[in-house]
Amino acid sequence: MVELLLILVSAVFVNNFVLARFLGICPFLGVSKKVETALGMGMAVIFVMTVASVVTWFIQYLILIPFSIEYLQTIAFILVIASLVQLVEMVVQKTSPVLYQSLGIFLPLITTNCAVLGVAVLNIQKNYSFIESVVFALGAGLGFTLAMVLFAGLRERIDLSPVPKSFRGTAIALVTAGLLSLAFMGFAGLVKG
Amino acid sequence: MFAAILSLGGIGLVAATALGVAAKKFAVEIDPRELAILEVLPGANCGACGYPGCSGYAKGVAEGKALPTACSPGGAEVIEAIASVLGIEAVTFEPQVAVVACQGDNQKAKVKYRYLGLTDCNAAQKLADGPKTCPSGCLGLGTCERTCPFDAIEMTSENLAVINRDKCTGCEKCVAVCPRQVIRMTPRKVTTHVLCNSHDKGALIRGYCQIGCIGCHICNKTVPGAFVIENFLAHTNYEKLDELEDIELAVTKCPTKCIRDFSSGYPAGSSFVPTRNDAA
Amino acid sequence: MNLKTFAGGLHPPDSKHYSANKPIERCPLPDELVIPPAQHIGAPAEICINVGDQVKKGQVIATAKGFVSVPVHASTSGMVVAIEPRLHPMGKPLPAVVIKPDGKDQWEDSLQQHDPDQLNADELKKLICAAGIVGMGGATFPAHVKLSPPEGKKIDTLILNGVECEPFLTADHRMMLEESERIIDGINILRKILGLETAIIGIEVNKPDAIEKLTRDCAPHGIQVQPLKVQYPQGAEKQLIDACTGRQVPTGGLPMDCGVVVQNVGTCAAISDTIRLGRPLVERVATVTGPGIREPKNLLIAIGTSLQHMLDQCGGLDGEPAKIIMGGPMMGQTQLSLQVPAIRGTSGLLIFREQDLPRKNFGPCIRCGRCVSVCPIHLQPTTIAAYARLDMIDEAENNNALDCIECGCCTYICPATLPLVQSIRHIKGSILAKRRKI
Numbered sequence: 001m002v003e004l005l006l007i008l009v010s011a012v013f014v015n016n017f018v019l020a021r022f023l024g025i026c027p028f029l030g031v032s033k034k035v036e037t038a039l040g041m042g043m044a045v046i047f048v049m050t051v052a053s054v055v056t057w058f059i060q061y062l063i064l065i066p067f068s069i070e071y072l073q074t075i076a077f078i079l080v081i082a083s084l085v086q087l088v089e090m091v092v093q094k095t096s097p098v099l100y101q102s103l104g105i106f107l108p109l110i111t112t113n114c115a116v117l118g119v120a121v122l123n124i125q126k127n128y129s130f131i132e133s134v135v136f137a138l139g140a141g142l143g144f145t146l147a148m149v150l151f152a153g154l155r156e157r158i159d160l161s162p163v164p165k166s167f168r169g170t171a172i173a174l175v176t177a178g179l180l181s182l183a184f185m186g187f188a189g190l191v192k193g
Numbered sequence: 194m195f196a197a198i199l200s201l202g203g204i205g206l207v208a209a210t211a212l213g214v215a216a217k218k219f220a221v222e223i224d225p226r227e228l229a230i231l232e233v234l235p236g237a238n239c240g241a242c243g244y245p246g247c248s249g250y251a252k253g254v255a256e257g258k259a260l261p262t263a264c265s266p267g268g269a270e271v272i273e274a275i276a277s278v279l280g281i282e283a284v285t286f287e288p289q290v291a292v293v294a295c296q297g298d299n300q301k302a303k304v305k306y307r308y309l310g311l312t313d314c315n316a317a318q319k320l321a322d323g324p325k326t327c328p329s330g331c332l333g334l335g336t337c338e339r340t341c342p343f344d345a346i347e348m349t350s351e352n353l354a355v356i357n358r359d360k361c362t363g364c365e366k367c368v369a370v371c372p373r374q375v376i377r378m379t380p381r382k383v384t385t386h387v388l389c390n391s392h393d394k395g396a397l398i399r400g401y402c403q404i405g406c407i408g409c410h411i412c413n414k415t416v417p418g419a420f421v422i423e424n425f426l427a428h429t430n431y432e433k434l435d436e437l438e439d440i441e442l443a444v445t446k447c448p449t450k451c452i453r454d455f456s457s458g459y460p461a462g463s464s465f466v467p468t469r470n471d472a473a
Numbered sequence: 474m475n476l477k478t479f480a481g482g483l484h485p486p487d488s489k490h491y492s493a494n495k496p497i498e499r500c501p502l503p504d505e506l507v508i509p510p511a512q513h514i515g516a517p518a519e520i521c522i523n524v525g526d527q528v529k530k531g532q533v534i535a536t537a538k539g540f541v542s543v544p545v546h547a548s549t550s551g552m553v554v555a556i557e558p559r560l561h562p563m564g565k566p567l568p569a570v571v572i573k574p575d576g577k578d579q580w581e582d583s584l585q586q587h588d589p590d591q592l593n594a595d596e597l598k599k600l601i602c603a604a605g606i607v608g609m610g611g612a613t614f615p616a617h618v619k620l621s622p623p624e625g626k627k628i629d630t631l632i633l634n635g636v637e638c639e640p641f642l643t644a645d646h647r648m649m650l651e652e653s654e655r656i657i658d659g660i661n662i663l664r665k666i667l668g669l670e671t672a673i674i675g676i677e678v679n680k681p682d683a684i685e686k687l688t689r690d691c692a693p694h695g696i697q698v699q700p701l702k703v704q705y706p707q708g709a710e711k712q713l714i715d716a717c718t719g720r721q722v723p724t725g726g727l728p729m730d731c732g733v734v735v736q737n738v739g740t741c742a743a744i745s746d747t748i749r750l751g752r753p754l755v756e757r758v759a760t761v762t763g764p765g766i767r768e769p770k771n772l773l774i775a776i777g778t779s780l781q782h783m784l785d786q787c788g789g790l791d792g793e794p795a796k797i798i799m800g801g802p803m804m805g806q807t808q809l810s811l812q813v814p815a816i817r818g819t820s821g822l823l824i825f826r827e828q829d830l831p832r833k834n835f836g837p838c839i840r841c842g843r844c845v846s847v848c849p850i851h852l853q854p855t856t857i858a859a860y861a862r863l864d865m866i867d868e869a870e871n872n873n874a875l876d877c878i879e880c881g882c883c884t885y886i887c888p889a890t891l892p893l894v895q896s897i898r899h900i901k902g903s904i905l906a907k908r909r910k911i
Contacts (some may be wrong), residue, residue, distance in 0.1 A: 059204070067196040084206035087215050094219035144447055160859035162837045307807055310892040311834075311862065316899040321564025321809055 004135045008190040011139025017115045018147040019184035024115030028148060029173060031109070038152035041109075042145025046138065048088065048110050049119050050154045052081045053137035056120035057130055077120045115144060126129075151180055225254035227276055233274035235267050239342040241364030254279070265289060266343070266362030287362035287434075288381040291345075291356050294390045294428075295331040295375045296404045296451060298351035302327050318372035326401035329390040331375050337367035347385040358455060383429055384456040385440045387412070392424040406451045410444040419443065426450075475495055475869075476678065478702035479715040481849040483882050485640050485705060485803070487679055491769040492643045493761040499773045500786050502574045505761045506548050506777030507814040508534065508557050509569040513605075513613040515541030520570060526553045531581040531753050543605040545613045548755040548775035548910050550579040562806055562813050564800050570813070572777070577688055584751035594666045594798045601744055604668055604753035605817070609739035610634055610645075610708060611800050613818035616740055620666050622729045628667050632673040632717050633660060635683065635738045636701060636708040639801025644758040645738050649676070649683040653690045654740050660742025662748055667734060672696045674738070675717050677703045705803060706880035711850050724876055759815060761787045765794050765824030774815055780822050782812040795827040798800045799802035803881040836889040844883035844893060848878050854883035854893045866907055869900040877901065 017023045026044070031041045066072050089107040093100045103118050110116060119140045123133040154176050164171050206288040238246035240442045244253055253259030254275060261275045268288050276282065308317050309325035314336040317323050323332050333352030340346075345360035346367060354376070356367075367376045387406055391398055395407030408425030419440045420430040421429045430437070444454050511517035518535035528534060528547040531710045535545040551574040585688040602617035612672075616794035622628050637645040649656065660672050674691065678682050678700050688698045700716050706712055713735060721729040728735050731833065739758065746752045755776055762769035767788030774783060780797065784790065798805040798821055817834070844854040852873055874897055883893040 063200050063204070067200050068201060069197045072201055074196055076201060079201070079204055083212055086212055090212075090219040091216045093221050115224060160856070160863065306807075309832075310895045311899060313862070313899065314896060319899065320895075321901065 004132065006191050008134050008139040008142075010148060012143040013134055013184070013187045014189075015144040016147055016187075017118065017140050017148055018185050019181040020188070021118065022181075023118045024113055024144060025177075027109050027113065028130055028144075028151065029170065029177065032148055032152040032155055032173075035149055035152045035156060035173045039145070044107055045110060045113070045115065045144050046141030048081075048085055048107070049116055049137040049141040049144075050134060051088070052116050053085060053119050053133045054096075054130075055080055055084060057123060057133045060124050061084070073121065073124065074117075077117055081116055081120065082111050111131045115140065115187055145184040147180070147184075151177060154180065194435075224252075224255045225253050229278045230254050230275055233271055234264060234267055235271065235279065235362075237266055237362075239266055239362075239364045240367065241265050241362075241366065261426075262412045266309075266364045268362070289362045289378045290358055290381040291363065291365070291367055291376050292379050292386050292388075292455075293331060293354045293356055293375060294377050294386065294388050295329075296305050296388045296453075297325070297327055297330040297402045298333065298349060298353035301403045302405075312323065315370070315372045323373070327391055327405070328393070329373050329375060330374065330402065330405075336370050336372075339375060340370045342344055342364050342366060379429070380434055382430060383431065383434065383437065385437070385444060385452060385454050386429055387420065387427045387452050389426060389451045392426050395424050398425075404449055404451050407449060409448060410448050411448060412452055415443045416440050474781065476700060476702045477716050477719075478490055478707065479712045480847060481847055481851060481882070482706060482712065482880075483847045483886060484703055484705045485885060486560075487640045487703065488762075489641065489643050489646070489679065491641065491764075491766075492771055493646060493680075493763060495643075495647070495770050497644075497647050497771045497773050498760055498784060500775070500778060502549055502576070502578065503777060503778050503782035504795070505554070505779075506551075506572045506574065506775060507569045507779065508548060508572065508777040509559065509561050509567050509814065509816065510535035510545050511561065511563075511567055512545060512606045512776070512818065512900055513543055513615055513815040515539065515543075515615060515618075517567075518542060518545045518569065519900045520556060520611055521714065522553055522556075522570065523734050524553055524556055527551075527667040528553060529579050529581040530571060531584050531751075531755060533753075533770060535862045537602070541615055541618050543602060543607060543617070545570075545809050546605055546753040546755050547877060548572045548777050550577050553577040553682075553720075560810055560813050562808060562816060562819070564657045564806070564809055572803070580752070584753075585699050585827040586751045587748050589662045589665060589748050594668065596747065600747060604743075604747035605904075606740060606747060606754050607817050607829045608737055608748075609743060609757060609817070609820070610737040611639075611804065611820045613816075615658050616744070618648050619729075619734055619736065620663070620802075622734075622752075626729045627728060628733055628734055629669055629671060629732045630669060630734075631660070631663055631669060631672040632713055632733055633672065633696075633738050633741060634708055635676040635680075635687070636713060637680070638677065638703075638705045638708040638802055639805070639820075641823055642760045642801050643760050643762070644760045644771055645822055646680050646683055647737055648758055649680070649687055655742040655745040656738050657690060657694055657696065657741075658749065659743070659745040661694065662744055663734075663736060663741065670695065674698045675701050675707070675713050677701050677707060686861035704860050705748060706849055706878070707881065709878050709880055711878065724873065730806050754817060756879040757815075757817060757819070759783065759819050760821040762821065763798075763825055763830045764789055767791045774819075776817055777814045780808065780813050782784045782813065783822055784811060784824070789822065792826040792828075792886065794824045795830055803885065804879065831890075833890045835891050838889055838891060841888060842861060843886045843888070847882040849880060849882065850878060852877060854897060855891070857900065858891060858893045861896035861903075864900075864903065866900065866903050874900050875904060 004107045016023055018028050027041055030065055033043055034036050085107055128136055158172055204282055207460055231248055232249040236247050236316050244251045250259055254261055262272050264271050301401040303326040305326045306324050312334050313462045314332040314334045317332055317334055331354050336347050337354050338346040343360050343362055345357045348356050349355055365464040389406035398407050406426050408422055410422055412427055413420045416439055419430055419437050441454055444452050495785055508519055515557055516539045519538050522534050529550045531545045533544045534547050537544045551572045551767055554573045555571040559569040561567040596618055598617050606616040607613040624846055628900045634728045635649050665674055674687055683822055684700050701707055701716050707716055710728050714720055716731050722728055722731055743754050756773055758771055758773050760771050761783050770787045772783055797808040799808050837854050848854055857869050857872050857874045879894050881894050
């Protein structure tokens with residue numbers, strides 16, 4: 001139990017996917033203009049990460065290892081994750097247009113998101129059991145959401161400030177992201193791993 | 194080797210089948226015309242059509258709710274393209290351009306009081322009808338400049354809004370925000386305009402502006418029929434677009450120099466050359 | 474001493490020494506009186522006389538239109554020489570009745586004296602409305618509306634505003650010293666109308682003589698005098714209620730929502746005149762002061778007197794005027810010209826010269842948070858102002874921009890001299906315009 005909790009805390013804070021591992025920077029900068037959309041994106045990522053880690057865990061231990069073709073891990077994972085996300089997108093679009101309106105537009109963005117692939121690969125590298133994989137994926141998603149929401153909040157505040165012209169837009173966003181990352185570095189060493 | 198090909202191929206096959214089935218089963222109807230229209234729209238999402246963005250407008254047109262001519266930034270080209278997507282006849286469309294009908298900058302127009310406040314024309318207008326004595330001239334606080342989605346409005350160093358005719362798409366956003374209705378939409382091919390917005394009598398105008406229209410009728414005497422004078426304010430006769438020959442003659446005759454020729458972009462001989470391009 | 478106050482606010486130098494010791498002086502009539510029918514909050518009155526008519530002092534020249542509206546009366550006897558747009562304190566020309574006084578200053582014959590003990594609450598309210606009584610503190614809200622709480626609202630406390638928290642102004646201070654009998658009589662009439670016993674007069678401790686006098690005079694009537702710590706904007710209704718009773722008016726609510734009615738002490742004196750003498754509201758006390766004036770004074774002026782005429786009674790200008798303010802320096806209105814007439818809400822005329830004004834260009838917000846700490850409503854002025862600058866109407870509304878009372882504390886304290894109140898007022902207008910549209 002403590003083990004699982006440690007994995008969760010480590011994934012959310014200490015080894016935050018965006019701010020410490022620098023994975024998933026693209027949506028982090030792309031859809032962080034408003035807290036609302038950032039939250040939507042975060043939710044989508046949590047969902048996809050968890051499902052993807054479940055599926056890839058089975059692919060790894062039921063197909064790749066028995067046939068000893070672990071070297072095809074990356075390509076197999078990308079294949080599975082991409083089609084999985086597409087599938088989810090189609091289902092959501094058809095079954096719940098409201099959910100699709102708020103969440104669906106982010107799904108194509110996640111298709112080839114390195115953070116999702118990163119979770120799947122790390123699960124295998126760290127030899128996590130099935131439960132541990134799910135918890136780790138959940139934590140990674142939560143950490144991603146946390147970073148997104150924090151950053152979107154900051155950007156909303158920056159919109160109100162008179163930023164020098166040459167710094168406006170992405171420039172100040174990158175500076176802010178750097179500072180936020182520095183802040184998260186403060187968690188380093190809290191949990192091993 | 195075979196195991197690799199088979200297993201990856203198997204995974205691919207399963208995924209492909211699943212996706213294929215899902216695409217059929219969960220297909221959502223999208224009007225292909227909507228996508229085709231979206232394709233030809235400018236993509237500025239300016240909202241001139243009254244819809245939140247280009248995609249909303251495309252949907253509206255495809256559903257028959259919006260007029261195919263509502264995209265003024267796109268001009269005749271886009272309207273023709275939309276018409277061809279819809280398979281209807283393109284309506285003739287006179288491209289419009291905005292003109293700031295005022296030349297009363299800080300040097301030329303009298304100031305009623307010193308305004309120290311929020312840099313926003315609408316806010317200033319609320320305080321005793323604006324800081325300029327002229328009741329209808331440009332206030333020069335740049336609300337239109339900040340509103341323009343195409344960066345087509347510039348403020349001169351003496352705080353007067355000037356429209357860059359090359360960039361203006363005729364979306365009318367500036368017309369909507371100006372508290373004094375000093376920006377007008379005019380047919381693009383007319384290049385001579387009366388730059389004044391005050392209906393006050395000549396003597397009154399001379400009291401507060403060096404360059405306002407005093408309603409003296411000289412322009413109309415020089416080029417008969419080219420101008421309309423209502424309530425001591427002249428404007429180009431936009432209804433007779435094809436009969437406006439020799440209208441340039443009036444430019445030199447106007448005693449207050451408030452008629453200007455825009456055929457070469459910014460009119461020469463006025464304070465119109467924008468100097469504050471790099472303003473923050 | 475038991476000093477109460479409210480949370481927030483600040484204490485600008487009160488500068489009341491200019492005129493605090495000057496007894497109220499009657500200002501002679503000017504050559505012409507300009508009386509605009511728009512003198513109160515609510516629908517402007519409708520002019521009901523014609524050019525060339527002879528009018529008498531107290532005659533109705535414009536009738537009330539709607540419930541939140543009061544009639545306007547001639548301030549002296551004379552002839553109506555014009556009905557035309559004249560510069561109004563609001564800053565633009567608005568219709569006004571111009572009266573040339575005949576010098577006799579004759580009262581209208583039909584005005585009747587009443588004994589308040591003989592009348593019931595509704596009759597009294599009708600008389601107050603017909604006399605055009607509005608809040609004399611400067612807000613000019615029709616008094617009869619405040620005295621008519623809707624069914625089901627229980628009013629248990631009457632608070633009298635003798636705070637005069639605006640710097641410079643001393644009109645209410647002098648009224649309390651010189652006219653305490655009329656004020657107390659007015660309070661008794663108000664208590665009768667509202668059917669309640671508890672009446673509290675709130676006075677700031679920078680007016681010890683007024684506190685002393687009113688405490689003495691009020692004792693036999695059971696009216697409580699509450700000394701208050703000097704703090705701006707204590708004279709704002711909601712802050713005064715908080716200071717005197719500890720009750721909070723809910724967001725978007727009115728003082729009646731917490732069982733309180735607030736009236737200015739000047740209004741009480743006017744109500745007493747109305748009932749006992751039958752005199753409508755045609756004159757008021759205004760403080761003419763500021764460093765730009767030779768002899769600051771408290772003047773009893775006829776409504777419609779031009780600011781220039783008031784100034785002439787006070788020794789004229791001491792130097793070139795740079796800013797003319799009608800009302801107090803914090804919430805008063807800057808005027809374009811001295812030809813503007815004094816109206817019912819004119820509590821003062823302030824003249825500043827260039828050297829008296831701090832002139833700084835505004836800089837960026839340094840996020841010091843002083844505006845937040847002084848805001849008596851506990852809003853975040855800098856945030857709302859930033860939203861206003863970017864026209865983010867919904868965000869401003871979510872930050873409760875509409876609760877702002879426009880007291881000016883944030884603008885006063887801002888080290889970057891940002892136009893915070895103006896920005897918030899601007900976005901308030903946009904929010905209300907948007908609500909009307911939907």
